Amino acid sequence: CQNFSARGLAPIVRIPKPDPYLACMVLDGGAQGVVAPYMERVAQAKELCGATKFRPLKGVRLDRVLSGEEALGEPLQSYIGKFNENNLCLINIESVEAIESLDKLLAVPDIDCLLVGPHDLSISLDIPEDYRNPKFTEAMKSIIDKGRAAGVGVGFHYSFGIEEVMDWIRLGANFIVYSTDFFLVRDALVRDVGQLRETFGDSIHGKGGEVGPAAI
Missing domain, CATH: 1.20.5 (Single alpha-helices involved in coiled-coils or other helix-helix interfaces)
Structure with missing residues (x-):
């Protein structure tokens, strides 16, 4: 991460699971963005936002802030805002359950981007790797439409053909991770x-x- 930052590139790290402690670990290592895989539950999304947007606040007090029970006062609010101003919070949408919970997930403040995992999503839709299937296109359109309407970036990681990439950009995707x-x-x-x-x-x-x- 430090090498990327030194070259003017923002390092974004995908953690193995949606865990706030793993998110804090990679941010401490120099990451400027965290991608959490297979996000389906609102509680997970809130914890990730807490780790990326409210560091170094932790514990019971962070829980109260995230639930709306407590509002931060000054100078702590300004300090935390400055401390985390360049951090990005990205969540993977990779399942039917995530799509069904998408409105609630998008209601969580401070999520910056939805990142679709096409392979896992196709598995969840029972159409493995059939990215031209109308069922898959409908799911992609729903995710992109809802995300962009909420003012959140929407993207994907894809390696299997440029045609699908162009189709999804035409639908409104604006964060593209193409191949490796x-x-x-x-x-x-x-x-x-x-x-x-x-x-x-x-x-x-x-x-x-x-x-x-x-x-x-």
């Missing part, structure tokens, strides 16, 4: 080596210019 360095290098190698094999088969050129097994 590993997949991009792998796909380029598969494409280029495949083209060489298609052109030359398993042959190589020998010193005398011959092609085929005799050239070895």
Whole structure:
């Protein structure tokens, strides 16, 4: 995280589960944003927002603030606002249950972005990896429409084709995580080596210019 920040890039870290202590740990390590996977419950979302937007406040008092039982006074409110001003809170929407709870999740203050996990969502919809299925498109449209209407960014992480990416951007998605360095290098190698094999088969050129097994 420190290396990314030193180069002017905001480091955003996906934690293994929606856990406020894990969120605090990566923020202490220099992250400026936290992505929490498989978010379905409002209580989880509130805890994540507490960890990313109200650090270093903790414990019972943080619970009272998050529930609305207590309002922070000065100078603590200004201090916490300054302390967390660059922190981002992103939640993964990856299941039918999350979509059904989306209105309640979006009512939680301080959520900055919904990040769709297409693979897990397709599994939850009983249409594994069928990203062109109307059922999947309908789910994506619902998430994007509700998120943007609430003033929250909506995005996705996707590696399987640029056409779907363009379709979802047209629907209103505005936070795009496209592929990974590993997949991009792998796909380029598969494409280029495949083209060489298609052109030359398993042959190589020998010193005398011959092609085929005799050239070895």
